[in-house]
Amino acid sequence: xxxxxxxxxxxxxxxxxxxxxxxxxxxxxxxxxxxxxxxxxxxxxxxxxxxxxxxxxxxxxxxxxxxxxxxxxxxxxxxxxxxxxxxxxxxxxxxxxxxxxxxxxxxxxxxxxxxxxxxxxxxxxxxxxxxxxxxxxxxxxxxxxxxxxxxxxxxxxxxxxxxxxxxxxxxxxxxxxxxx
Amino acid sequence: xxxxxxxxxxxxxxxxxxxxxxxxxxxxxxxxxxxxxxxxxxxxxxxxxxxxxxxxxxxxxxxxxxxxxxxxxxxxxxxxxxxxxxxxxxxxxxxxxxxxxxxxxxxxxxxxxxxxxxxxxxxxxxxxxxxxxxxxxxxxxxxxxxxxxxxxx
Numbered sequence: 001x002x003x004x005x006x007x008x009x010x011x012x013x014x015x016x017x018x019x020x021x022x023x024x025x026x027x028x029x030x031x032x033x034x035x036x037x038x039x040x041x042x043x044x045x046x047x048x049x050x051x052x053x054x055x056x057x058x059x060x061x062x063x064x065x066x067x068x069x070x071x072x073x074x075x076x077x078x079x080x081x082x083x084x085x086x087x088x089x090x091x092x093x094x095x096x097x098x099x100x101x102x103x104x105x106x107x108x109x110x111x112x113x114x115x116x117x118x119x120x121x122x123x124x125x126x127x128x129x130x131x132x133x134x135x136x137x138x139x140x141x142x143x144x145x146x147x148x149x150x151x152x153x154x155x156x157x158x159x160x161x162x163x164x165x166x167x168x169x170x171x172x173x174x175x176x177x178x179x180x
Numbered sequence: 181x182x183x184x185x186x187x188x189x190x191x192x193x194x195x196x197x198x199x200x201x202x203x204x205x206x207x208x209x210x211x212x213x214x215x216x217x218x219x220x221x222x223x224x225x226x227x228x229x230x231x232x233x234x235x236x237x238x239x240x241x242x243x244x245x246x247x248x249x250x251x252x253x254x255x256x257x258x259x260x261x262x263x264x265x266x267x268x269x270x271x272x273x274x275x276x277x278x279x280x281x282x283x284x285x286x287x288x289x290x291x292x293x294x295x296x297x298x299x300x301x302x303x304x305x306x307x308x309x310x311x312x313x314x315x316x317x318x319x320x321x322x323x324x325x326x327x328x329x330x331x332x333x
Contacts, residue, residue: 011213018209026204040208047212048219 003063007055014051021064022047025071031126032075034115042078046071072127076141079119094118094155116163121156124149129157258310265317272324282320289313 002020005013025046030039049070057066114122120142127133127141128149138149293309 011217014216015209015213018212022204022209040205043204043208044212044215048216051216052219 003054003057003059006051007057014047017050017063018047021067024064025067028068028071028126028131029075031114031130032072032123033078034119034122038078042071042074046074049074068131072131072133072141076123079123082119094121094159113160113163117156117159121152121159124152125156125160128153256311258307258314262310262314262317265314265321269317269321269324272321282316285316286313289316
């Protein structure tokens with residue numbers, strides 16, 4: 001079993017885990033962080049941490065969920081490190097993001113749509129809307145109140161709605177590669 | 181608005197990432213593996229360093245430190261000892277033929293002590309004289325207790 005071998009420090013088992021989960025980890029990080037380089041750095045960091053801590057994995061939850069949790073936590077830590085002053089306030093999260101709407105008429109895919117949100121707003125949208133995190137969980141992750149993530153989410157969705165309304169979206173949506 | 185929200189969530193759920201960012205760099209895993217192995221080597225080296233340091237510390241504790249840490253042998257107060265012996269001697273009745281040799285020797289030591297005190301001699305110069313006096317009194321006490329006479333060879 002791959003996990004058992006990985007827990008013994010087998011490098012080939014780690015390589016197998018990377019092959020199974022690396023891309024999912026990368027795409028989640030990319031959606032949250034919005035930049036390819038940052039997302040790859042996050043995969044690097046998450047897998048190093050996974051290799052250090054896999055012995056503490058008891059199998060209480062599926063391994064994929066455990067790794068996803070590691071990824072989300074690492075991404076939020078990264079956002080915290082990048083935090084600009086005043087971003088603890090939901091209003092300030094959007095304060096400098098007006099220019100992001102400039103090319104709203106361009107092609108829309110998940111990356112470009114989410115990229116038009118400020119980093120923290122993007123993280124809240126991805127985690128709440130796509131990953132199913134509750135506001136209570138987001139409050140813990142961001143070390144903020146629940147009303148903070150609710151407020152950020154409401155503003156982010158409003159902004160995305162405006163973008164979608166202004167863009168002929170149905171013609172722009174690209175299918176998932178594995179559905180071709 | 182509610183319909184738009186649902187639409188947006190549905191769209192977000194189905195939207196792929198940009199095609200240019202869909203794939204990981206092919207060299208990412210080799211870099212991660214190399215970093216992991218480097219960290220392992222570094223930790224192993226740190227562990228060995230710690231073990232070597234602990235061993236060196238243990239060696240020093242066992243072999244090197246004790247002579248330095250050992251307390252110097254307690255200095256014998258020869259003066260107090262000589263005075264105590266003299267009190268014991270005085271308590272014994274002196275034999276009629278108390279040896280002149282002993283008296284002469286005691287007198288010589290006492291003269292030396294007096295001279296040393298007169299010139300303000302240091303303790304390390306006085307201690308041997310007090311030791312001589314103490315040894316002599318001890319021998320005399322022992323002789324009197326055994327009722328033998330001390331002679332000088």
